[in-house]
Amino acid sequence: MNKKLIAGNWKMNLLPEAALKLISEIQPSSKCDVLVAPIYPVIPIISQSVEGKGIYLAAQNCHEMDKGAFTGEVPAIMLKAIGCSHVIIGHSERRSFYNETDTVILKKVDAALRNNLIPIICVGETLDQRDRGEAREVLDIQLIQLLGEIGAKYKEKEIIIAYEPVWAIGTGRIPTPDQIKDAHSHIRKICNDTIGEENNRTRILYGGSLNPSNADMILAIDDVDGGLIGGASLDAEKFNKIIEIAASLS
Ligand code: PGA
Numbered sequence: 001m002n003k004k005l006i007a008g009n010w011k012m013n014l015l016p017e018a019a020l021k022l023i024s025e026i027q028p029s030s031k032c033d034v035l036v037a038p039i040y041p042v043i044p045i046i047s048q049s050v051e052g053k054g055i056y057l058a059a060q061n062c063h064e065m066d067k068g069a070f071t072g073e074v075p076a077i078m079l080k081a082i083g084c085s086h087v088i089i090g091h092s093e094r095r096s097f098y099n100e101t102d103t104v105i106l107k108k109v110d111a112a113l114r115n116n117l118i119p120i121i122c123v124g125e126t127l128d129q130r131d132r133g134e135a136r137e138v139l140d141i142q143l144i145q146l147l148g149e150i151g152a153k154y155k156e157k158e159i160i161i162a163y164e165p166v167w168a169i170g171t172g173r174i175p176t177p178d179q180i181k182d183a184h185s186h187i188r189k190i191c192n193d194t195i196g197e198e199n200n201r202t203r204i205l206y207g208g209s210l211n212p213s214n215a216d217m218i219l220a221i222d223d224v225d226g227g228l229i230g231g232a233s234l235d236a237e238k239f240n241k242i243i244e245i246a247a248s249l250s
Contacts, residue, residue, distance in 0.1 A: 002203050004219065004246040005160065005226035007035040007120065008233025009060065009088060009207075014038065016045045023049045025236035031247035032226070036233070037088055040074055047083035058086035058120065061094060064107035066115070076108075076115040086118045088228075090142075092166045106146045113154045120160045120228065121146070122207070123187070127167035135179075136186050139163075143190045151195035160203045161187055162228040168208025170230060177221055180206055184223035212241035219246055 014022065019042045028034040035056035038046060043059060050057050063073035079087055089112060090105040100108075105121070112119040125138040143161070150159065163183050168174050175183070184204050191202045206218050207228030218224060219242075226246060232238040 002225040004032040007228045009037045009230050027240045029247035031250040044082050056085050060088050062087050064111045076111040080115045087112050088120045091122045118158045122162045124164040147194035162205040162207045164207035215242045215245045
């Protein structure tokens with residue numbers, strides 16, 4: 001069984017003081033990995049505090065190139081230089097608000113890996129796609145080509161996949177345990193078919209309205225190796241409770 005990862009996606013929240021306060025209140029556990037993804041400018045401000053506590057540091061996005069005339073963008077090489085170990089790529093908010101396509105996402109994942117960052121690749125269907133019975137097909141489109149190319153090029157490098165049904169993000173609605181199980185086992189199969197990995201070592205996180213009252217149920221499902229948490233990660237008490245639950249399942 002993979003060690004679980006509890007990852008907090010802070011999105012566009014928390015000024016420096018609030019971020020430092022939250023970090024000081026998070027209680028990591030040796031039984032699971034813990035990660036936070038703040039806004040870019042906050043990364044160097046909290047990097048020492050997270051290192052001291054054994055919490056991994058991620059960015060929420062990166063550019064696909066390493067340098068050049070791309071006003072306002074931040075490359076993976078910079079994230080690595082300022083202390084990140086991970087980067088979230090292809091979050092549904094980036095896919096929908098910033099028109100990120102699977103092609104761009106593949107380039108960003110490549111940029112992360114060549115700069116020795118672990119990408120957390122977000123995938124998942126919209127409500128319309130689920131209602132049309134296309135949930136698995138969407139995962140195929142988002143992952144097969146990407147993992148095929150990345151797997152061949154970066155054989156030994158770690159990647160993480162986050163299954164985040166778009167309709168569950170920030171809505172308080174979550175899929176049924178069977179729906180989560182089905183999506184995660186489908187992603188596991190895609191990983192095995194494309195990367196050909198042994199021991200199912202790629203961690204597959206669930207994301208979308210994960211909170212202390214449903215974490216027990218969600219984190220115990222087969223092939224759920226942790227969670228990517230938005231809203232509840234901004235509240236130390238809730239985030240700590242989820243960490244505690246993940247640790248108890250190890
Ligand atoms: P949520 O967000 O936990 O607020 O639903 C999850 C995410 O967007 O990663």
